Amino acid sequence: MSQALTIARYAVQEAIRRRVFTVVLALTAVFVALYGLAVWQVFRRLDDVRPPAGIEPRPFAGATIFGLSMFATMFLGVVLGVFLTMGVVRGDAERGLLQPLLVRPLSRSQLLLGRLLAAAAVCTVYVACVYTALMLVTGLIGDWWPDRIALPGIELAVGVSFIAAVSLLGSVFLSATANGIAVFMVFGSGLVAGLLGSIGQALGSGTLKTAAHAVSWALPFEALYQDGLHAITENTAFAGFILRLGPFGGANAAGPWLGPWVAAYAIVVAALALTGFARRDL
Secondary structure (H helix, E strand, O other): OHHHHHHHHHHHHHHHHOOHHHHHHHHHHHHHHHHHHHHHHHHHOHHHOOOOOOOOHHHHHHHHHHHHHHHHHHHHHHHHHHHHHOOOOHHHHHOOOOHHHHOOOOOHHHHHHHHHHHHHHHHHHHHHHHHHHHHHHHHHHHOOOOOOOHHHHHHHHHHHHHHHHHHHHHHHHOOHHHHHHHHHHHHHHHHHHHHHHHHHHHHOOHHHHHHHHHHHHHOHHHHHHHHHHHHHOOOOOOHHHHOEOHHHOEOOOOOOOHHHHHHHHHHHHHHHHHHHHHHOOO
16 A cells, blocks of 8 residues: 555656646636636626526526536536546556556555545545635625535536546556547536436426436546536525536436445456556566
């Protein structure tokens, strides 16, 4: 375990040396500033907001714009996680960076675990900070706060870490470029669940809603995101209406089985990555 932690530390130090975090922080600061401008404009014009009858403008505006910010937070976290992991095995092996590590007393499982720990830690901290910043911007400017504060951020962080694990698995079999494309296509496929759910809701189609549910659980980062959307208006009577965000998905309570399902899914992904790496000829 200590060797895995050492690999994780070196991975983070390498990202710092390459100024990955400098670029990420600078662009994220721009995003948060633009979001603050959007929130200010929305809440200063609440009189122009025309929600359906029975819905107050402030919670309607707050939940909607913060729900959209959660999608943006997940997307940015996924980009960071993928770029930290997409070339870990095959990419580094093709550049001759992996072999010197493995001739030392370092097992392949420790290498994979260390890189996963580094990516998960970085993505978790990043998502937590961005989520908190956007929540504070929304609350301080718009005087609206989510019903559940911590849970949505945790679910976003877990979802992004899950994508990083999938990217690490892909790096065992694919080149860095091919893996990056594949993982982003998987991420896009998960987003289809939100689109299907919105279309099914609009058309009253049980088939589309069932398909959306199946896709979100087959790719559980989407189920985590939808459950997080539900949590921010958990105690609001019109939560289901507020957070139907079109192609960005909608609020859906996942129930108590989501956590065990994600854990079991992660174990399968890790086992596949370890088995594939053990059999790979470097």
